[in-house]
Each structure stands twice: as C-alpha cells, then as structure tokens.
Amino acid sequence: MKQKIIELGKKAKIDIEIFEKTQEKVDINTMNGKEKLFQITNVTSYRIKAIKNEISIEYMTDNLKNPNLIIDNIQNIFKLQENKNKNFLCQGNLKHKLEQKETLDYNKIKQDFLNLIDLKKEYPLILNIETTYSHYINRYGINNKECSLTDETYYHEYGVAITIEKIDKKKVSFINFYSENYDFKSFYHYVREKLEYLIIKLNGDNCTTKKYNIILKNNAVAHILNTFANSFQSKDIEQNISILSGKRTQKIFDDKITIVEDPKNGIEKRYFDTEGTITYEKEIVKNGIFQLEINNLEYATKQNVKATGNAYGVNNLYIKSGDNSEQELIQKLNNGIIIDEIYGLHSGIDKKNGTISLHAEGLVVENGKITNGLEMIILSTNFFELFSNVIEIGKEYSHNLLCVSAPSLLLKNITIVGKK
Amino acid sequence: MKRQQIKEILEQLLSTGGDFAEVFLEEKQVKSFNFIDQMLEKVSMFHINGYGLRLAKNENTYYASSNDFRKKKIEQIISELRKNINDKPIYKDIPLKRRKEYKKEQISSFTDEEIKTKLKQLDEKIRKKEDRISQVNLVVENTIQNVTIANHTGLYVKEYRVLSRFSIMLYLKDQEKSSKIFFSKGASSTLDFLNTIDFDKEIDCLIKQGLDKLYAKPCIGGEMPVIIAPAFGAVIFHEACGHAMEATSVAENASVLAKEQNHKIATDKVTIIDDGSLKEEWGSSFIDDEGKPTQKNILIENGVLKRFLIDELNNRKMKQTTTGSGRRESYLYAPTSRMNNTYLKAGNDTFEQMIQDIKLGLYAVKMGGGSVATETGEFNFGVDLGYMIRDGKIAECVTSASLIGNTKEILQEVEMVGNDFSLGTGYCGSISGSVPVTVGQPTIKIGKILVGGEK
Numbered sequence: 001m002k003q004k005i006i007e008l009g010k011k012a013k014i015d016i017e018i019f020e021k022t023q024e025k026v027d028i029n030t031m032n033g034k035e036k037l038f039q040i041t042n043v044t045s046y047r048i049k050a051i052k053n054e055i056s057i058e059y060m061t062d063n064l065k066n067p068n069l070i071i072d073n074i075q076n077i078f079k080l081q082e083n084k085n086k087n088f089l090c091q092g093n094l095k096h097k098l099e100q101k102e103t104l105d106y107n108k109i110k111q112d113f114l115n116l117i118d119l120k121k122e123y124p125l126i127l128n129i130e131t132t133y134s135h136y137i138n139r140y141g142i143n144n145k146e147c148s149l150t151d152e153t154y155y156h157e158y159g160v161a162i163t164i165e166k167i168d169k170k171k172v173s174f175i176n177f178y179s180e181n182y183d184f185k186s187f188y189h190y191v192r193e194k195l196e197y198l199i200i201k202l203n204g205d206n207c208t209t210k211k212y213n214i215i216l217k218n219n220a221v222a223h224i225l226n227t228f229a230n231s232f233q234s235k236d237i238e239q240n241i242s243i244l245s246g247k248r249t250q251k252i253f254d255d256k257i258t259i260v261e262d263p264k265n266g267i268e269k270r271y272f273d274t275e276g277t278i279t280y281e282k283e284i285v286k287n288g289i290f291q292l293e294i295n296n297l298e299y300a301t302k303q304n305v306k307a308t309g310n311a312y313g314v315n316n317l318y319i320k321s322g323d324n325s326e327q328e329l330i331q332k333l334n335n336g337i338i339i340d341e342i343y344g345l346h347s348g349i350d351k352k353n354g355t356i357s358l359h360a361e362g363l364v365v366e367n368g369k370i371t372n373g374l375e376m377i378i379l380s381t382n383f384f385e386l387f388s389n390v391i392e393i394g395k396e397y398s399h400n401l402l403c404v405s406a407p408s409l410l411l412k413n414i415t416i417v418g419k420k
Numbered sequence: 421m422k423r424q425q426i427k428e429i430l431e432q433l434l435s436t437g438g439d440f441a442e443v444f445l446e447e448k449q450v451k452s453f454n455f456i457d458q459m460l461e462k463v464s465m466f467h468i469n470g471y472g473l474r475l476a477k478n479e480n481t482y483y484a485s486s487n488d489f490r491k492k493k494i495e496q497i498i499s500e501l502r503k504n505i506n507d508k509p510i511y512k513d514i515p516l517k518r519r520k521e522y523k524k525e526q527i528s529s530f531t532d533e534e535i536k537t538k539l540k541q542l543d544e545k546i547r548k549k550e551d552r553i554s555q556v557n558l559v560v561e562n563t564i565q566n567v568t569i570a571n572h573t574g575l576y577v578k579e580y581r582v583l584s585r586f587s588i589m590l591y592l593k594d595q596e597k598s599s600k601i602f603f604s605k606g607a608s609s610t611l612d613f614l615n616t617i618d619f620d621k622e623i624d625c626l627i628k629q630g631l632d633k634l635y636a637k638p639c640i641g642g643e644m645p646v647i648i649a650p651a652f653g654a655v656i657f658h659e660a661c662g663h664a665m666e667a668t669s670v671a672e673n674a675s676v677l678a679k680e681q682n683h684k685i686a687t688d689k690v691t692i693i694d695d696g697s698l699k700e701e702w703g704s705s706f707i708d709d710e711g712k713p714t715q716k717n718i719l720i721e722n723g724v725l726k727r728f729l730i731d732e733l734n735n736r737k738m739k740q741t742t743t744g745s746g747r748r749e750s751y752l753y754a755p756t757s758r759m760n761n762t763y764l765k766a767g768n769d770t771f772e773q774m775i776q777d778i779k780l781g782l783y784a785v786k787m788g789g790g791s792v793a794t795e796t797g798e799f800n801f802g803v804d805l806g807y808m809i810r811d812g813k814i815a816e817c818v819t820s821a822s823l824i825g826n827t828k829e830i831l832q833e834v835e836m837v838g839n840d841f842s843l844g845t846g847y848c849g850s851i852s853g854s855v856p857v858t859v860g861q862p863t864i865k866i867g868k869i870l871v872g873g874e875k
Contacts, residue, residue, distance in 0.1 A: 031672055039483040040500055041752060042493075043470065061467040062487045073465055080532055082459035128674050128795065163674065163795045170676070172795040209641045239457055240555045241591055241600075347789035347802030348822045348872075352591065352600040355820035357639075357872040359800030376798065376824055378872030380641060417641035417872045 001064040002143050008071045009050060010145065014078075017089045017144035018064075019047040019274050024137040028110050031130050033117030035110060047274060049089065050074045056087030056298065087298045089144045090276025096151045102181055109133060112184045116160065116191070123195060125164040125202065132159035135182075138268070142276045149276050153268045155180050155402065158187045162195060166202050171375070173198045173341070176400045178267045190399070197340055197373075201361055204373030207418035213336035213391070214414050215329050215365075216379075218398035220342045221319065221406035224356065225259075227349050228383055229314050229404060232259075232284050234299035243354045243383060244290060252290045253387035258320040259285040261294060263309060266316025267402055272309065279309035284317075288388075314403050321407040322393030329394050329410050331368040337416055338363040338370070339379055354383035360416075378417035389413055421445055421471070421489070423516060426570045430514045432498045433475045434572060437507025440476035440733065441514075444709065445568040446751040452561040453532075455539040458547075463532075472751040473497060476733055477505045483754040515574040522579040522706035526564050528610035535560055535611065542619060546590070550627050552634065554598070555591035560584075562611050569711035577711045583702070583856060584611045585845070588623070592630045599819075601630035601786075601805065606702040606845040606856060613700070629786065629805050632817040639818035639873030640808060645781040646823065646866045647774050647809065652787050652844030654861035657692055658762050659790040659799040660827045661685075665719050665727075666745075667734035667757040668851065669794040676797035676827050677725060686723040686831035689767050693718050694729060696744055696760030702845040703760040703858040710746035710755055717743045719762075723831075731757040749853020756852045763860030767837030774836045774865040781809040782821060782871050789846065797827030822872040830869065838863035 009016035027039040113131040134157040142149040158177040236242035263270040263279035300307035341361040348358040360379040364372040394408035433441040450466040470487035563583040585606035607613040669675035696714030731746035747758035790801025803821040843860035
C-alpha cells in the first residue's frame with residue numbers, strides 16, 4: 001500500500017515519503033502485591049511527508065487503506081498551507097538491526113514487581129505500593145521513491161508510587177526509571193534510596209524564605225532541562241518563541257555546563273529521525289556558550305546548515321557530568337538544602353521568560369550531613385540563574401526520563417520559599 | 421466491525437471465566453490550523469481507527485489495544501487476554517441489544533478557506549493594536565470522534581462526538597524583557613462555536629494582560645491570602661479535590677478523601693459539582709467511554725462530601741453507583757473515573773468584600789494548570805498572571821508565582837465565594853490519558869496559602 005501511495009503521488013507530481021512506526025508494548029500494573037492491570041498494545045502509525053514544488057506538508061494516519069483519500073487530503077493541505085520554506089525527502093539508506101535482543105519472561109517480571117510489597121516488612125511505615133511497568137518495542141521505517149531506512153529499538157519503563165504513613169501524616173514518592181535492558185536490580189536500588197529520603201521527610205519541617213546554597217538532584221535537573229529542550233530548536237528560535245531567541249554564540253550558562261545531544265547512545269537508541277536524517281553526537285552548549293541549534297530538514301535548508309537529525313525533538317539530551325559523588329556534593333554543600341523532588345513542571349515554568357516556580361521537597365544539610373526533611377517549599381529561580389550559579393557537578397546520571405538525563409548540581413544563592 | 425463480530429469477540433473473551441468484557445471502537449479525525457509568523461504555517465490532519473478490548477475477573481483487568489483489524493490479529497489478542505483467566509465460563513451467549521445511537525451535528529458551516537481568512541484577519545487585527553507584540557500564534561482545532569461501546573451485559577451504543585478549540589498565544593518583547601500570554605476556548609460542538617467568541621474583547625484583554633506581564637515584578641513569596649479570578653481559576657478545585665474524589669484513587673484507599681464521605685470537609689460556601697451532560701461544554705458527551713449516560717454529580721454540598729466519581733470496575737471495590745465518569749483519551753487506554761465539567765457553585769460575596777481587609781496578598785487572575793498527589797492531598801498550580809494586593813488594593817503585576825497547598829487545608833480556607841461565575845477549558849492528564857475538561861467558579865477568596873516568589 002505504501003508503494004501505491006508513492007505511485008499515486010508521482011502521478012499528481014507529489015513526492016511522497018512515508019515514516020512508519022509500529023509499537024508493541026506490554027504494561028503490568030500492581031497494587032499492594034496484587035496484579036491490577038495487564039495490557040498489550042500493538043499499533044502502527046504513519047507520518048506522510050509530501051513535497052510539491054519544493055514545498056512540504058505532513059499528513060498523519062494509522063492506516064493506509066484508502067490511498068486515493070490520502071492523496072485528496074494531501075492536495076487539500078497543499079491548497080491551504082502558506083509555509084513556503086523549502087524541504088526535501090531523505091536521501092540515505094540504512095538498515096539497523098538490533099544486535100542482541102533480550103529474552104523476557106513477563107511472569108518473572110510481574111513477580112519482581114509484586115515482590116516489592118516485601119519492602120513493607122522492612123519499612124512498616126509503608127501504607128501503599130502501586131507499581132507500573134512497561135516494555136516497549138518500536139520499529140521505525142522510512143520509504144520514498146529512492147530510499148529505505150529501518151530500525152528497531154526497545155526499552156523498559158518502571159514506576160512506583162510509595163505512600164508511607166505515621167499517625168495521621170502521609171508522604172508519597174513517585175519514582176520513575178528507564179533502562180534499555182531489563183534491569184530491576186538498579187531500579188530496586190533507586191527505589192530504596194528514594195524511600196530512605198521519603199522517611200526522613202515524613203518528619204519534615206518547613207524553612208525560612210531566603211537564598212540558599214542547594215544541591216538540585218539529578219532527576220530534578222533532568223526535568224527542568226527537559227522542559228526547556230525545545231528552546232534549542234531552530235524553528236522555535238527563529239519564530240521568536242524560544243527563550244534562546246537571539247542568544248546563539250552567547251555565554252548563557254556557567255563554564256562548567258556542557259549540553260550534548262547524542263541520539264545513538266540514549267536509552268532508546270535512534271539512528272535516524274522521522275525525516276531520515278542520520279543522527280550524530282553534538283555539543284549544543286559548550287562550556288556555557290550556546291553554540292549549536294538543533295533542527296529539522298526545513299530549518300537546516302533555510303539556514304543553509306547541516307541537518308542535526310532532530311525532527312522529532314531530542315532523543316538523548318544530557319548535561320556532561322562532573323566527578324563528584326553524591327556524598328561528595330553533600331560534603332561540599334556543608335550547610336544548605338537538597339532539592340530532590342519538584343512538581344508541576346507544566347505550570348510552574350514559563351518557557352519564554354525562563355521563570356521557575358516549582359513546588360518542591362528536600363532535605364536539610366548541616367555540617368555535611370542530612371539532618372531533616374523539608375516539605376511544601378517552592379524552588380524559585382530562573383533558567384539562566386539555575387545553570388549559571390553552578391559550583392560543582394555530580395557524576396551520577398538521572399534515569400527518570402527517556403530522552404533527557406543530567407547529573408546533580410551544587411548551586412549557590414537559589415531562593416527557596418517556605419512558610420517561616 | 422459488525423454487530424455479530426462484536427458479539428463473538430465478547431463471547432470469546434469471556435470463554436475462560438471472565439466476569440466483564442467490553443469492546444471499544446474508535447474512529448477519530450483531527451484537523452488543526454496553526455497560524456504563526458503571519459501565515460497559515462501548518463495544516464495538520466490526523467486520522468486514527470482502532471479498538472480496545474477489556475476483560476476482567478474480580479479485581480483484575482486485562483486490556484488490549486490495536487489498529488490491526490485483521491481477524492487473525494484480533495483472535496491472537498483475545499487469546500493473549502483470556503489466558504490470564506482459567507475458570508468456568510459465567511457468560512456464554514451475550515444478548516447484545518440493538519445499537520442505540522447518540523448523534524450531534526459534526527459538520528461546520530465554516531469552510532477551510534474561511535477559517536484561514538478568519539485567522540489572517542485576527543492576526544492583522546492583533547498586530548495592529550500593539551508594536552511590542554513579537555509573535556502571534558493562533559490555533560484552531562476540530563476533532564470528530566465516533567465511538568462504539570459494547571459489553572457483556574448486552575449494552576451496545578454509539579456516539580458521534582465533535583470537539584472544537586481555538587487559542588491565541590501572544591508573545592511580547594521590549595528590549596531584554598519578554599512575556600507570553602494565552603487565551604483558549606473550546607466546546608463540544610462544530611467550529612461554528614467560533615461565532616460565540618467576542619474576539620475584540622478577548623484580544624484587548626489579552627494584550628493588556630501581556631503588557632502587564634512584560635513589566636511584571638518578581639512575586640513576593642510566603643503564606644498569604646489569595647483572591648482567585650473566575651473560570652480557569654477553578655483548576656484549584658480540579659486539582660485540590662476533584663482528583664481525590666475519583667474512584668481511581670478512592671477505591672485503592674490512595675486518596676486523602678477516601679474515608680471522608682458524608683463528612684464536612686470544606687466551609688459551608690463550598691458546593692462542587694461535576695456534570696458531563698452540560699450542553700456543548702468542552703468536557704461534555706452524551707455517554708461516557710463505558711457507554712453510560714453522563715450526569716450531574718454533586719460531589720460536595722455546603723462543605724459535605726456527598727459522592728465520588730465512579731467507573732464500572734472500580735465500583736467493584738466501592739459498591740456504590742457508577743456516575744457516568746469512565747473516560748479515556750483513545751482506544752489505547754483502558755477507561756477509569758475522570759472529571760468532565762467540574763465547577764464551584766456561585767455565592768453572594770463581592771470582590772470589594774474580598775479585597776478590603778487584605779494587607780498583603782495575591783490576586784491570581786490567570787492560572788496555568790497544576791498537579792496533585794491524591795494520596796497526601798498536596799497540590800500545586802502555576803499563576804500565569806497575578807497582581808499583588810497591598811492594603812486592600814490591587815498593586816503591581818507579578819511573575820513567577822505558584823501556589824501550593826493541601827486538599828484538606830485549602831477546602832477549609834475558602835472564606836468567600838462571589839457571584840461572577842464563569843467556565844474555562846483545558847486538558848487533564850491521568851492514567852487513562854489526556855481528556856478535555858471544563859472547570860468553573862466565580863471569584864473566590866482563600867484565607868491563606870503558600871505563594872512562591874523570588875523575593
């Protein structure tokens with residue numbers, strides 16, 4: 001059917017390229033040691049890129065059953081759309097096959113998650129443990145009149161919500177974790193670490209509103225970087241809707257901050273983007289200087305630069321790590337606050353002016369040791385201040401997001417709002 | 421998929437002893453117009469057609485979704501689901517009823533060219549009004565969704581739905597200062613709903629708000645009284661108590677309100693209603709995604725928690741009555757209890773009464789959405805546009821404000837409720853995906869809440 005659409009396009013003097021994604025997914029959810037939901041998904045979707053007189057449009061569908069209707073719809077979009085930026089089809093060929101694919105036993109995986117209930121024996125404060133697990137297998141393909149690209153990826157997503165209770169007080173921690181291969185051991189280790197912090201916060205206090213030296217934990221740094229990820233896109237910059245419009249080649253962050261995008265080495269390894277551009281490793285921010293915009297073919301052509309393979313956004317964006325262990329960061333902080341959880345990123349961050357005002361939780365550090373928990377506080381800063389006030393960078397990467405990761409940052413003079 | 425095939429699928433699903441089976445069919449077409457840089461930059465069309473099969477036994481649920489309608493694939497999926505259950509069949513012959521249909525007009529009187537012209541005119545009008553506007557982004561979106569739902573009880577229904585939405589994002593710039601401000605409106609009707617928008621009024625208001633925000637000062641942080649404006653301000657109730665009243669969390673005792681039914685949890689001034697049957701509202705439909713008619717549900721009445729929002733399977737644990745609240749983004753998700761149009765009933769307090777005694781507080785004019793941990797009731801939401809209140813008067817515009825609080829505390833802090841009720845529209849994300857929701861309230865006064873700010 002794909003060839004028929006490409007042929008029909010040719011008759012109408014339209015060059016057609018079809019990006020195909022097939023996703024197979026298995027979800028297993030449990031609640032307090034009982035299976036709650038088992039789900040399987042098998043879905044194919046198509047993104048059709050059509051080019052007529054060098055102008056391009058896109059049409060998305062999950063079936064190709066009616067090629068004539070698809071061509072009619074494409075013709076209608078051509079009549080309406082006014083974007084005259086030039087574009088072209090992909091020109092490469094690539095067949096990437098997974099070298100080693102895991103053999104998985106979903107019953108064993110289910111049991112791993114059900115067994116998390118055993119944490120209750122060790123931590124009697126636990127009230128509820130709700131877990132989620134997803135295994136993704138994605139197949140990507142691109143076809144046009146000359147080229148063919150295929151790729152296959154897979155990864156695992158783990159989640160747990162642990163609620164603890166003491167007398168009338170409850171605290172909950174939402175823990176997310178990704179890995180390429182099934183790695184319950186690392187996830188379990190992470191859960192225990194978060195649980196220890198959660199218990200400290202159960203007796204948590206509040207703080208005085210003022211500027212503190214803080215450690216922003218790697219998961220929180222990753223969340224913030226992820227929120228601003230599109231700001232590095234040429235399209236957003238050129239349309240003046242990015243906070244980084246007009247900032248290219250400028251020093252925007254501290255010297256210690258280098259931000260890299262490397263799709264081939266992420267949790268989900270992507271060898272080409274949705275337009276067939278072969279991906280590669282690149283430094284977007286180097287030693288605090290914003291040196292490279294990421295783009296799609298349209299904006300690469302418009303700016304006469306190399307396409308970066310980011311038609312879908314970022315796939316493995318990360319801040320280069322330092323050499324401090326988490327314990328070393330705490331010792332270097334000596335007195336201050338660790339922010340280990342932030343909430344409400346979709347509403348607490350203004351991506352245009354960069355203000356960050358986020359519901360947060362954390363821990364008090366006194367004389368290089370964690371002494372108490374902090375809850376119902378607000379991290380109040382902005383995008384440039386956050387990545388400019390860097391004292392030290394940690395070495396351990398976050399695993400809480402699929403496409404963005406970061407190490408922990410030791411920061412100076414960041415406003416924390418409390419009730420005191 | 422024909423009636424006989426649906427009946428066979430239900431029967432095959434139940435053949436290993438399941439006690440609940442459901443077929444959900446969905447066909448959806450989305451068309452959106454994205455106007456930016458003074459041109460119709462992108463017209464997107466998206467078409468999906470798929471199915472979700474749900475099987476349950478006691479409290480366990482098994483769900484599958486696919487857009488592969490080949491018989492062999494469907495049989496393979498059924499086999500994957502039913503192998504989780506190994507018992508004697510309870511249901512053998514499903515008495516599928518004659519299909520009941522809920523229809524509404526899905527075709528707009530606007531042509532695509534007319535929409536394009538309208539967007540061009542609006543863009544020109546906006547840009548002429550203010551030199552400091554650096555970008556205008558207008559979006560019109562229309563969704564036609566047809567769903568068919570059948571289950572083991574013989575229920576067999578189909579609804580023809582339509583949703584339309586319009587939004588403006590204004591970007592303003594003055595030297596190094598920049599701001600953005602947003603307006604949106606949606607309805608469960610055709611694009612003809614655009615005729616109900618007073619564009620001149622909304623544009624003037626938006627530009628004024630954008631300019632105020634452009635020169636806004638940092639917000640003062642700390643605990644203080646807050647006045648929240650009508651319409652989307654009600655996101656505070658959506659986050660603070662709406663989610664905590666969904667069976668999704670209540671049935672698992674994972675809600676701070678799980679044990680509060682018939683208890684006084686809020687001040688007398690608080691009556692909160694969720695009503696999925698409101699005519700043509702953004703969060704409305706004739707039936708929910710389990711095939712039950714939507715209805716008006718009084719959740720809190722004069723401060724007393726009356727009922728929860730309950731879907732079919734969570735009700736197995738709660739043993740109350742379902743409320744027509746089973747929702748899902750698409751066939752890719754199993755449905756669960758969700759809000760539709762949630763609002764705080766109007767009261768009699770005036771704005772003057774609310775502001776007069778406030779020495780230092782915040783007037784939150786535009787909200788930016790929020791989130792909640794239903795287990796603890798801790799919630800947050802962003803204030804997109806706010807003004808400090810000083811000595812009983814509205815003072816400087818402030819930026820970077822967010823509000824955080826706790827469900828049980830905030831409901832006891834609703835001191836005043838105004839009479840200037842209106843509704844606002846948005847999206848709500850949860851385990852069954854992102855669904856359109858309406859929130860509504862008049863102006864309200866919260867006695868105290870923690871406000872985030874840079875000072």
